[in-house]
Amino acid sequence: MDAEAAKYIGAGIACLGMGGAGIGLGTIFGNYLAGALRNPSAADGQFGRLIFGFAVTEALGIFSLLIALLALFG
Amino acid sequence: MAADHGDSEGQPGKTGGQSARDNGLENRLRQLDEKLASRRTAEQEKEAAWARNNKSGWANAVRLSSEFVAAVIVGVAIGWVLDKWAGTSPWGLIVFLLLGFAAGVVNVMRATGQMAEFGQQGGGTGDREK
Amino acid sequence: MRDAAPAITGLRDVADPNKVDPIHQFHINKLIDLQIGGLDFSFTNSALFMVIVVVLTGAFLVLTTSSRGLVPSRMQSVSEMAYEFVANMLRDAAGTHGMKFFPLVFSIFMFVLVANLIGLFPYFFTVTSHIIVTFALAMLVILTVVIYGFMKHGLKFLKLFVPSGVPGLLMPLVVAIEIVSFLSRPVSLSVRLFANMLAGHITLKVFAGFVVSLGAMGGIGFAGAILPLFMAVALTGLELLVAFLQAYVFAVLTCMYLNDALHPSH
Numbered sequence: 001m002d003a004e005a006a007k008y009i010g011a012g013i014a015c016l017g018m019g020g021a022g023i024g025l026g027t028i029f030g031n032y033l034a035g036a037l038r039n040p041s042a043a044d045g046q047f048g049r050l051i052f053g054f055a056v057t058e059a060l061g062i063f064s065l066l067i068a069l070l071a072l073f074g
Numbered sequence: 075m076a077a078d079h080g081d082s083e084g085q086p087g088k089t090g091g092q093s094a095r096d097n098g099l100e101n102r103l104r105q106l107d108e109k110l111a112s113r114r115t116a117e118q119e120k121e122a123a124w125a126r127n128n129k130s131g132w133a134n135a136v137r138l139s140s141e142f143v144a145a146v147i148v149g150v151a152i153g154w155v156l157d158k159w160a161g162t163s164p165w166g167l168i169v170f171l172l173l174g175f176a177a178g179v180v181n182v183m184r185a186t187g188q189m190a191e192f193g194q195q196g197g198g199t200g201d202r203e204k
Numbered sequence: 205m206r207d208a209a210p211a212i213t214g215l216r217d218v219a220d221p222n223k224v225d226p227i228h229q230f231h232i233n234k235l236i237d238l239q240i241g242g243l244d245f246s247f248t249n250s251a252l253f254m255v256i257v258v259v260l261t262g263a264f265l266v267l268t269t270s271s272r273g274l275v276p277s278r279m280q281s282v283s284e285m286a287y288e289f290v291a292n293m294l295r296d297a298a299g300t301h302g303m304k305f306f307p308l309v310f311s312i313f314m315f316v317l318v319a320n321l322i323g324l325f326p327y328f329f330t331v332t333s334h335i336i337v338t339f340a341l342a343m344l345v346i347l348t349v350v351i352y353g354f355m356k357h358g359l360k361f362l363k364l365f366v367p368s369g370v371p372g373l374l375m376p377l378v379v380a381i382e383i384v385s386f387l388s389r390p391v392s393l394s395v396r397l398f399a400n401m402l403a404g405h406i407t408l409k410v411f412a413g414f415v416v417s418l419g420a421m422g423g424i425g426f427a428g429a430i431l432p433l434f435m436a437v438a439l440t441g442l443e444l445l446v447a448f449l450q451a452y453v454f455a456v457l458t459c460m461y462l463n464d465a466l467h468p469s470h
Contacts, residue, residue, distance in 0.1 A: 051179070055179045062171065066167075070168070133453070140395045140396040143392075144391035144395055180382075
Protein backbone atom coordinates (compact mmCIF):
# COMPACT_ATOMS: atom_id res chain seq x y z
CA MET A 1 0.00 0.00 0.00
CA ASP A 2 1.10 3.49 -0.71
CA ALA A 3 2.48 5.14 2.43
CA GLU A 4 0.46 8.27 1.69
CA ALA A 5 -2.76 6.29 1.48
CA ALA A 6 -1.97 4.46 4.71
CA LYS A 7 -1.50 7.83 6.38
CA TYR A 8 -4.96 9.00 5.42
CA ILE A 9 -6.54 5.70 6.41
CA GLY A 10 -4.77 5.84 9.76
CA ALA A 11 -6.02 9.39 10.33
CA GLY A 12 -9.54 8.26 9.53
CA ILE A 13 -9.32 5.33 11.95
CA ALA A 14 -7.92 7.61 14.66
CA CYS A 15 -10.94 9.88 14.24
CA LEU A 16 -13.20 6.99 15.24
CA GLY A 17 -12.13 7.76 18.78
CA MET A 18 -14.00 11.03 18.53
CA GLY A 19 -17.16 8.97 18.30
CA GLY A 20 -16.52 7.70 21.82
CA ALA A 21 -16.24 11.26 23.04
CA GLY A 22 -19.47 12.02 21.22
CA ILE A 23 -21.26 9.20 23.03
CA GLY A 24 -19.84 10.40 26.33
CA LEU A 25 -20.94 13.99 25.71
CA GLY A 26 -24.39 12.80 24.77
CA THR A 27 -24.61 10.86 28.03
CA ILE A 28 -23.41 13.80 30.07
CA PHE A 29 -25.71 16.40 28.55
CA GLY A 30 -28.63 14.00 28.41
CA ASN A 31 -28.30 13.12 32.07
CA TYR A 32 -27.84 16.77 32.97
CA LEU A 33 -31.01 17.63 31.13
CA ALA A 34 -32.90 14.75 32.77
CA GLY A 35 -31.74 15.90 36.18
CA ALA A 36 -32.47 19.53 35.39
CA LEU A 37 -36.02 18.72 34.34
CA ARG A 38 -36.62 16.81 37.57
CA ASN A 39 -35.25 19.58 39.73
CA PRO A 40 -34.98 22.80 37.73
CA SER A 41 -34.01 24.88 40.74
CA ALA A 42 -30.79 22.93 41.22
CA ALA A 43 -29.85 23.04 37.53
CA ASP A 44 -28.00 26.35 37.52
CA GLY A 45 -25.82 25.35 40.45
CA GLN A 46 -24.60 22.25 38.66
CA PHE A 47 -23.72 24.00 35.42
CA GLY A 48 -20.07 24.29 36.43
CA ARG A 49 -19.84 20.54 36.95
CA LEU A 50 -21.50 20.02 33.60
CA ILE A 51 -18.76 22.07 31.99
CA PHE A 52 -16.14 20.15 33.97
CA GLY A 53 -17.53 16.83 32.77
CA PHE A 54 -17.68 18.21 29.26
CA ALA A 55 -14.03 19.28 29.45
CA VAL A 56 -12.75 15.95 30.79
CA THR A 57 -14.74 13.93 28.27
CA GLU A 58 -13.86 16.13 25.37
CA ALA A 59 -10.18 15.96 26.35
CA LEU A 60 -10.15 12.26 25.49
CA GLY A 61 -11.78 13.02 22.17
CA ILE A 62 -9.16 15.67 21.58
CA PHE A 63 -6.44 13.05 22.08
CA SER A 64 -7.76 11.03 19.17
CA LEU A 65 -8.04 14.20 17.10
CA LEU A 66 -4.41 14.84 18.03
CA ILE A 67 -3.36 11.42 16.78
CA ALA A 68 -5.26 12.02 13.56
CA LEU A 69 -3.60 15.40 13.06
CA LEU A 70 -0.20 13.92 13.82
CA ALA A 71 -0.79 11.20 11.26
CA LEU A 72 -1.72 13.85 8.72
CA PHE A 73 0.76 16.64 9.42
CA GLY A 74 3.22 15.34 12.00
CA MET B 75 -69.87 74.09 69.13
CA ALA B 76 -69.23 76.40 66.33
CA ALA B 77 -65.79 77.27 67.78
CA ASP B 78 -65.12 73.67 68.37
CA HIS B 79 -66.18 73.00 64.96
CA GLY B 80 -64.06 75.82 63.70
CA ASP B 81 -61.13 74.62 65.73
CA SER B 82 -61.55 71.13 64.74
CA GLU B 83 -61.80 72.32 61.23
CA GLY B 84 -58.94 74.76 61.64
CA GLN B 85 -56.52 72.27 63.06
CA PRO B 86 -56.83 69.84 60.31
CA GLY B 87 -56.76 72.80 58.01
CA LYS B 88 -53.46 73.98 59.53
CA THR B 89 -51.88 70.60 59.64
CA GLY B 90 -53.42 70.03 56.29
CA GLY B 91 -51.61 73.12 55.00
CA GLN B 92 -48.36 71.94 56.48
CA SER B 93 -48.85 68.42 55.38
CA ALA B 94 -49.94 69.70 52.00
CA ARG B 95 -46.45 71.14 51.58
CA ASP B 96 -45.03 67.91 52.93
CA ASN B 97 -47.38 66.03 50.73
CA GLY B 98 -46.18 68.06 47.78
CA LEU B 99 -42.60 67.11 48.51
CA GLU B 100 -43.56 63.56 49.24
CA ASN B 101 -45.61 63.40 46.12
CA ARG B 102 -42.71 64.62 44.08
CA LEU B 103 -40.38 62.18 45.78
CA ARG B 104 -42.85 59.40 45.17
CA GLN B 105 -43.22 60.45 41.57
CA LEU B 106 -39.46 60.47 41.19
CA ASP B 107 -39.25 57.06 42.79
CA GLU B 108 -41.93 55.76 40.52
CA LYS B 109 -40.22 57.20 37.50
CA LEU B 110 -36.91 55.69 38.53
CA ALA B 111 -38.55 52.40 39.33
CA SER B 112 -40.36 52.28 36.01
CA ARG B 113 -37.18 53.15 34.19
CA ARG B 114 -35.27 50.53 36.15
CA THR B 115 -37.85 47.84 35.47
CA ALA B 116 -37.93 48.83 31.84
CA GLU B 117 -34.19 48.37 31.72
CA GLN B 118 -34.40 45.10 33.60
CA GLU B 119 -37.07 43.92 31.25
CA LYS B 120 -34.92 44.87 28.33
CA GLU B 121 -32.05 42.91 29.81
CA ALA B 122 -34.28 39.96 30.55
CA ALA B 123 -35.60 40.07 27.01
CA TRP B 124 -32.07 40.18 25.74
CA ALA B 125 -31.11 37.20 27.89
CA ARG B 126 -34.15 35.31 26.65
CA ASN B 127 -33.27 36.17 23.09
CA ASN B 128 -29.75 35.13 23.81
CA LYS B 129 -30.95 31.78 25.02
CA SER B 130 -32.84 30.95 21.85
CA GLY B 131 -31.51 27.44 21.32
CA TRP B 132 -30.08 27.51 17.84
CA ALA B 133 -28.19 30.79 18.24
CA ASN B 134 -26.79 29.69 21.57
CA ALA B 135 -25.70 26.30 20.28
CA VAL B 136 -23.92 27.81 17.30
CA ARG B 137 -22.30 30.40 19.53
CA LEU B 138 -20.93 27.88 22.04
CA SER B 139 -19.76 25.33 19.52
CA SER B 140 -18.11 27.98 17.37
CA GLU B 141 -16.33 29.36 20.44
CA PHE B 142 -14.99 25.90 21.28
CA VAL B 143 -14.08 24.81 17.77
CA ALA B 144 -12.46 28.12 16.90
CA ALA B 145 -10.05 27.87 19.83
CA VAL B 146 -9.06 24.32 18.86
CA ILE B 147 -8.55 25.36 15.25
CA VAL B 148 -6.42 28.32 16.26
CA GLY B 149 -4.36 26.11 18.56
CA VAL B 150 -3.71 23.61 15.79
CA ALA B 151 -2.86 26.39 13.34
CA ILE B 152 -0.36 27.97 15.73
CA GLY B 153 1.21 24.61 16.54
CA TRP B 154 1.48 23.62 12.90
CA VAL B 155 3.04 26.91 11.85
CA LEU B 156 5.44 26.73 14.79
CA ASP B 157 6.47 23.22 13.79
CA LYS B 158 7.10 24.30 10.23
CA TRP B 159 8.98 27.36 11.32
CA ALA B 160 11.06 25.97 14.19
CA GLY B 161 11.18 22.34 13.12
CA THR B 162 9.96 21.07 16.48
CA SER B 163 7.60 18.58 14.95
CA PRO B 164 5.47 17.13 16.42
CA TRP B 165 5.66 18.85 19.78
CA GLY B 166 4.30 22.22 18.75
CA LEU B 167 1.18 20.61 17.39
CA ILE B 168 0.64 18.51 20.52
CA VAL B 169 1.21 21.34 22.98
CA PHE B 170 -0.83 23.93 21.12
CA LEU B 171 -3.68 21.57 20.40
CA LEU B 172 -4.02 20.97 24.14
CA LEU B 173 -3.69 24.70 24.81
CA GLY B 174 -6.30 25.37 22.19
CA PHE B 175 -8.57 22.84 23.84
CA ALA B 176 -8.13 24.53 27.22
CA ALA B 177 -8.75 27.92 25.62
CA GLY B 178 -11.89 26.51 24.03
CA VAL B 179 -13.21 25.40 27.42
CA VAL B 180 -12.35 28.82 28.82
CA ASN B 181 -14.21 30.43 25.92
CA VAL B 182 -17.28 28.30 26.55
CA MET B 183 -17.19 29.12 30.25
CA ARG B 184 -16.92 32.81 29.43
CA ALA B 185 -19.76 32.63 26.97
CA THR B 186 -22.01 30.95 29.53
CA GLY B 187 -21.00 33.38 32.25
CA GLN B 188 -19.29 30.74 34.38
CA MET B 189 -16.05 32.66 34.39
CA ALA B 190 -15.02 36.28 34.58
CA GLU B 191 -14.16 38.15 31.41
CA PHE B 192 -10.63 38.91 30.29
CA GLY B 193 -8.37 40.56 32.84
CA GLN B 194 -10.19 39.32 35.95
CA GLN B 195 -9.52 36.39 38.22
CA GLY B 196 -9.06 33.19 36.31
CA GLY B 197 -8.58 30.65 39.08
CA GLY B 198 -10.52 27.97 37.27
CA THR B 199 -8.26 27.86 34.26
CA GLY B 200 -5.47 25.91 35.88
CA ASP B 201 -7.77 23.12 37.03
CA ARG B 202 -9.30 22.72 33.62
CA GLU B 203 -5.98 22.03 31.99
CA LYS B 204 -5.53 18.65 33.66
CA MET C 205 -47.76 31.14 -3.93
CA ARG C 206 -46.98 28.32 -6.30
CA ASP C 207 -45.41 30.76 -8.70
CA ALA C 208 -43.15 32.00 -5.96
CA ALA C 209 -41.54 28.62 -5.40
CA PRO C 210 -39.19 28.63 -8.40
CA ALA C 211 -38.29 32.20 -7.62
CA ILE C 212 -37.25 31.23 -4.08
CA THR C 213 -35.11 28.37 -5.29
CA GLY C 214 -33.26 30.64 -7.63
CA LEU C 215 -33.14 27.88 -10.19
CA ARG C 216 -32.22 28.68 -13.73
CA ASP C 217 -33.64 25.44 -14.99
CA VAL C 218 -36.94 24.70 -13.34
CA ALA C 219 -37.99 22.01 -15.80
CA ASP C 220 -35.22 19.65 -14.76
CA PRO C 221 -35.59 18.85 -11.07
CA ASN C 222 -32.33 16.89 -11.02
CA LYS C 223 -30.46 20.14 -11.41
CA VAL C 224 -31.36 21.35 -7.92
CA ASP C 225 -28.02 22.42 -6.53
CA PRO C 226 -28.15 24.15 -3.13
CA ILE C 227 -24.54 25.26 -3.40
CA HIS C 228 -24.96 27.00 -6.72
CA GLN C 229 -26.01 30.26 -5.07
CA PHE C 230 -22.59 30.69 -3.50
CA HIS C 231 -20.62 30.57 -6.73
CA ILE C 232 -18.50 33.59 -7.43
CA ASN C 233 -18.60 34.80 -11.01
CA LYS C 234 -16.26 37.33 -12.50
CA LEU C 235 -18.20 40.19 -13.97
CA ILE C 236 -15.24 42.29 -15.10
CA ASP C 237 -11.92 40.57 -15.48
CA LEU C 238 -9.14 42.69 -14.04
CA GLN C 239 -5.54 41.67 -13.40
CA ILE C 240 -3.14 44.11 -11.78
CA GLY C 241 0.46 43.02 -11.32
CA GLY C 242 -0.37 39.32 -11.45
CA LEU C 243 -3.02 39.71 -8.76
CA ASP C 244 -6.64 39.02 -9.43
CA PHE C 245 -8.63 42.20 -8.89
CA SER C 246 -11.65 41.07 -10.85
CA PHE C 247 -14.97 42.66 -10.10
CA THR C 248 -17.10 39.71 -9.04
CA ASN C 249 -20.74 39.32 -8.15
CA SER C 250 -19.65 39.32 -4.51
CA ALA C 251 -18.02 42.72 -4.99
CA LEU C 252 -21.08 43.94 -6.87
CA PHE C 253 -23.34 43.08 -3.97
CA MET C 254 -20.96 44.66 -1.49
CA VAL C 255 -21.19 47.86 -3.52
CA ILE C 256 -24.98 47.53 -3.64
CA VAL C 257 -25.11 47.07 0.13
CA VAL C 258 -22.93 50.10 0.77
CA VAL C 259 -24.76 52.29 -1.71
CA LEU C 260 -28.15 51.20 -0.40
CA THR C 261 -27.21 51.80 3.21
CA GLY C 262 -25.57 55.13 2.49
CA ALA C 263 -28.38 56.35 0.28
CA PHE C 264 -31.01 55.30 2.80
CA LEU C 265 -29.30 57.03 5.68
CA VAL C 266 -28.53 60.19 3.72
CA LEU C 267 -31.96 60.51 2.11
CA THR C 268 -33.92 59.83 5.27
CA THR C 269 -31.97 62.30 7.36
CA SER C 270 -31.44 65.05 4.78
CA SER C 271 -34.85 66.66 5.38
CA ARG C 272 -34.70 66.06 9.06
CA GLY C 273 -37.51 67.47 11.13
CA LEU C 274 -38.03 67.73 14.83
CA VAL C 275 -40.94 65.38 14.39
CA PRO C 276 -39.35 62.56 12.42
CA SER C 277 -41.04 61.05 9.44
CA ARG C 278 -41.39 57.29 9.32
CA MET C 279 -38.22 56.62 7.42
CA GLN C 280 -36.30 59.10 9.51
CA SER C 281 -37.36 57.24 12.63
CA VAL C 282 -35.96 54.06 11.14
CA SER C 283 -32.57 55.72 10.75
CA GLU C 284 -32.79 57.21 14.20
CA MET C 285 -33.76 53.86 15.69
CA ALA C 286 -30.76 52.23 14.09
CA TYR C 287 -28.55 54.99 15.47
CA GLU C 288 -30.04 54.77 18.96
CA PHE C 289 -29.85 51.00 18.95
CA VAL C 290 -26.15 50.88 18.14
CA ALA C 291 -25.33 53.82 20.37
CA ASN C 292 -27.02 52.22 23.38
CA MET C 293 -25.36 48.92 22.68
CA LEU C 294 -21.93 50.52 22.51
CA ARG C 295 -22.51 52.70 25.58
CA ASP C 296 -23.67 49.70 27.62
CA ALA C 297 -20.72 47.54 26.63
CA ALA C 298 -17.84 50.00 26.48
CA GLY C 299 -18.99 53.09 28.38
CA THR C 300 -19.00 56.65 27.09
CA HIS C 301 -15.33 56.34 26.15
CA GLY C 302 -16.39 53.76 23.62
CA MET C 303 -18.40 56.29 21.65
CA LYS C 304 -15.33 57.27 19.66
CA PHE C 305 -15.68 53.88 17.98
CA PHE C 306 -19.28 54.54 17.09
CA PRO C 307 -18.63 55.05 13.36
CA LEU C 308 -16.83 51.70 13.15
CA VAL C 309 -19.45 49.74 15.04
CA PHE C 310 -22.33 51.41 13.23
CA SER C 311 -20.76 50.76 9.81
CA ILE C 312 -20.12 47.12 10.65
CA PHE C 313 -23.59 46.61 12.05
CA MET C 314 -25.33 48.22 9.09
CA PHE C 315 -23.14 46.45 6.55
CA VAL C 316 -23.71 43.01 8.06
CA LEU C 317 -27.41 43.62 8.62
CA VAL C 318 -28.11 44.93 5.13
CA ALA C 319 -25.92 42.27 3.52
CA ASN C 320 -27.79 39.55 5.43
CA LEU C 321 -31.18 40.98 4.55
CA ILE C 322 -30.37 41.56 0.90
CA GLY C 323 -29.16 37.98 0.62
CA LEU C 324 -32.67 36.79 1.41
CA PHE C 325 -34.01 38.05 -1.92
CA PRO C 326 -34.26 35.37 -4.58
CA TYR C 327 -31.38 35.40 -7.08
CA PHE C 328 -29.36 37.72 -4.87
CA PHE C 329 -25.92 36.91 -3.62
CA THR C 330 -25.26 36.73 0.11
CA VAL C 331 -21.99 38.48 0.81
CA THR C 332 -21.72 37.26 4.39
CA SER C 333 -21.99 33.61 3.41
CA HIS C 334 -18.32 33.62 2.41
CA ILE C 335 -15.91 33.10 5.23
CA ILE C 336 -13.26 35.36 3.76
CA VAL C 337 -15.62 38.34 3.94
CA THR C 338 -16.64 37.70 7.54
CA PHE C 339 -13.05 36.94 8.48
CA ALA C 340 -11.91 40.23 6.99
CA LEU C 341 -14.56 42.04 9.04
CA ALA C 342 -13.50 40.19 12.19
CA MET C 343 -9.82 40.93 11.55
CA LEU C 344 -10.70 44.60 11.10
CA VAL C 345 -12.27 44.56 14.55
CA ILE C 346 -9.47 42.64 16.23
CA LEU C 347 -6.73 44.71 14.62
CA THR C 348 -8.51 47.87 15.74
CA VAL C 349 -8.61 46.47 19.26
CA VAL C 350 -4.94 45.45 19.28
CA ILE C 351 -3.58 48.61 17.65
CA TYR C 352 -5.70 50.96 19.71
CA GLY C 353 -4.92 48.99 22.86
CA PHE C 354 -1.18 49.30 22.32
CA MET C 355 -1.47 52.96 21.34
CA LYS C 356 -3.50 53.86 24.39
CA HIS C 357 -1.95 51.67 27.06
CA GLY C 358 1.40 50.67 25.60
CA LEU C 359 2.75 47.48 27.09
CA LYS C 360 0.14 47.64 29.84
CA PHE C 361 -2.25 46.30 27.24
CA LEU C 362 -0.56 42.92 27.70
CA LYS C 363 -2.08 42.81 31.18
CA LEU C 364 -5.15 41.58 29.37
CA PHE C 365 -3.52 38.17 29.25
CA VAL C 366 -2.51 38.07 32.90
CA PRO C 367 -5.43 37.25 35.17
CA SER C 368 -4.95 38.27 38.77
CA GLY C 369 -4.96 35.74 41.58
CA VAL C 370 -3.17 32.93 39.77
CA PRO C 371 -0.32 31.11 41.54
CA GLY C 372 3.07 31.83 39.99
CA LEU C 373 3.74 28.31 38.82
CA LEU C 374 0.59 28.15 36.73
CA MET C 375 1.11 31.61 35.28
CA PRO C 376 2.83 30.64 32.00
CA LEU C 377 0.16 28.06 31.32
CA VAL C 378 -2.70 30.43 32.04
CA VAL C 379 -1.12 33.20 29.96
CA ALA C 380 -0.67 30.81 27.02
CA ILE C 381 -4.31 29.74 27.31
CA GLU C 382 -5.46 33.35 27.46
CA ILE C 383 -3.44 34.22 24.38
CA VAL C 384 -4.89 31.34 22.38
CA SER C 385 -8.32 32.28 23.67
CA PHE C 386 -7.78 35.85 22.50
CA LEU C 387 -6.54 34.70 19.10
CA SER C 388 -9.56 32.46 18.66
CA ARG C 389 -11.87 35.46 18.85
CA PRO C 390 -11.71 36.58 15.22
CA VAL C 391 -12.10 32.97 14.11
CA SER C 392 -15.18 32.32 16.21
CA LEU C 393 -16.62 35.72 15.35
CA SER C 394 -16.29 35.12 11.62
CA VAL C 395 -17.18 31.42 11.66
CA ARG C 396 -20.40 32.10 13.56
CA LEU C 397 -21.73 34.63 11.07
CA PHE C 398 -20.55 32.63 8.08
CA ALA C 399 -21.93 29.30 9.33
CA ASN C 400 -25.30 30.79 10.20
CA MET C 401 -25.78 32.40 6.83
CA LEU C 402 -24.46 29.41 4.89
CA ALA C 403 -26.52 26.84 6.79
CA GLY C 404 -29.67 28.97 6.64
CA HIS C 405 -29.46 29.56 2.91
CA ILE C 406 -28.68 25.92 2.13
CA THR C 407 -31.61 24.72 4.25
CA LEU C 408 -33.90 27.20 2.57
CA LYS C 409 -32.78 26.06 -0.83
CA VAL C 410 -33.01 22.36 -0.04
CA PHE C 411 -36.61 22.73 1.09
CA ALA C 412 -37.45 24.87 -1.90
CA GLY C 413 -35.81 22.19 -4.03
CA PHE C 414 -38.20 19.63 -2.53
CA VAL C 415 -41.10 21.78 -3.65
CA VAL C 416 -39.80 21.85 -7.19
CA SER C 417 -38.99 18.16 -7.47
CA LEU C 418 -42.24 17.06 -5.83
CA GLY C 419 -44.26 19.53 -7.87
CA ALA C 420 -42.72 18.21 -11.07
CA MET C 421 -44.06 14.74 -10.28
CA GLY C 422 -47.63 16.00 -10.59
CA GLY C 423 -50.68 14.44 -8.92
CA ILE C 424 -49.80 13.24 -5.43
CA GLY C 425 -46.45 14.96 -5.56
CA PHE C 426 -48.26 18.22 -6.12
CA ALA C 427 -50.18 17.73 -2.89
CA GLY C 428 -47.07 16.59 -1.08
CA ALA C 429 -45.24 19.71 -2.19
CA ILE C 430 -47.41 21.85 0.06
CA LEU C 431 -45.59 20.70 3.19
CA PRO C 432 -42.08 21.75 2.14
CA LEU C 433 -43.60 24.93 0.69
CA PHE C 434 -44.91 25.90 4.12
CA MET C 435 -41.55 24.90 5.56
CA ALA C 436 -39.80 27.20 3.10
CA VAL C 437 -42.10 30.07 4.05
CA ALA C 438 -41.52 29.47 7.76
CA LEU C 439 -37.78 29.18 7.21
CA THR C 440 -37.77 32.50 5.38
CA GLY C 441 -39.23 34.10 8.48
CA LEU C 442 -36.66 32.36 10.64
CA GLU C 443 -33.90 33.52 8.31
CA LEU C 444 -35.07 37.11 8.71
CA LEU C 445 -34.69 36.69 12.45
CA VAL C 446 -31.28 35.05 12.08
CA ALA C 447 -30.12 37.79 9.73
CA PHE C 448 -30.92 40.42 12.33
CA LEU C 449 -29.72 38.36 15.28
CA GLN C 450 -26.34 37.62 13.73
CA ALA C 451 -25.75 41.25 12.83
CA TYR C 452 -26.65 42.12 16.40
CA VAL C 453 -24.37 39.45 17.88
CA PHE C 454 -21.51 40.56 15.65
CA ALA C 455 -21.94 44.17 16.76
CA VAL C 456 -22.31 43.27 20.45
CA LEU C 457 -19.15 41.20 20.44
CA THR C 458 -17.36 44.00 18.60
CA CYS C 459 -18.39 46.33 21.42
CA MET C 460 -17.18 43.86 24.03
CA TYR C 461 -13.81 43.45 22.36
CA LEU C 462 -13.44 47.21 22.02
CA ASN C 463 -14.14 47.41 25.73
CA ASP C 464 -11.06 45.25 26.30
CA ALA C 465 -8.98 47.72 24.33
CA LEU C 466 -10.33 50.65 26.33
CA HIS C 467 -10.09 49.07 29.79
CA PRO C 468 -7.61 46.18 29.67
CA SER C 469 -7.47 45.64 33.43
CA HIS C 470 -10.92 46.20 34.84
